[in-house]
Amino acid sequence: MSLRTAVAAPFREEGDTRMGESAFVVALSLDRDWFSPDQAKRLIDVAASEGLLRREDGTLEARFDPQETAVPDGFEPDESILRKRSTFERLLGTLVEAGEDKQEAVAAINGLQSDLAVTVEAAAALYAHRRGIDVSDLAGTARREL
Template sequence: MSLRVAVAVPFRAAGSRRMAESSFVVDLSLDRDWFSPDQAKRLVDVAASEGLLDREGDELVAGFDPDGVSVPEGFHPDESVLQQRSVFEKTLGACVEAGVEKQEAVAGINRLQADLAVTIETAAILYARRRGIDVAAETDAALADL
């Protein structure tokens, strides 16, 4: 997922899982020229909403191991990483990250939705859980939306 990669890069450069939010923004905007400062701040908000970042005062803490993320040569994120994703999109993304082909996951989720007469979010969560994929955060978000 390019959001995870974009978040990991500044932490990897700093050699830490914790850094000042201002340093994170400077890395993404001025040092790398990937985003404007406002867009970099938006990326912080999106990443925090997806559980990739935690805020502790003026610092950001990675919610994952940045060194465990593979950064492709010449990586440059596009602006789509600045958009918050729906519960369905997050759950589908978790399935794909777990090794399920996207087309296979979408077809399975659609079958469950039709068979059980439930929302697409519910079907996606059920599909993932049946495959042992951790979607606890997505489940909590879906329940909160009810």
């Protein structure tokens, strides 16, 4: 997922899971030239809302191990990662990251939704569970949204 990759890059360079918010913005905007400073701040907001970052007193903490996220040579994130994704989009993204084919997953999720008469988010969480993919955090979000 490019959001996780974009967030991981500055932490990988620092070799730590914590860094100052301003250093993170500089790393994405000036060092890598991926985003403007305002866009880099927006990325922080999106990543925090998706549980990838924790923000506290001007410090950011990665809520995942950035060293386990590869940043391919030539990687450049798309600006689309700057928008908040729905719970379903996040569930689908997790499935694709785990190696599921996107079109097949969507078709299977739609089938579950129809068969079980549940929301698309509930169907996606069930599909992931049946595939052995941990989406417990997103399943909780889907439950709260009901």
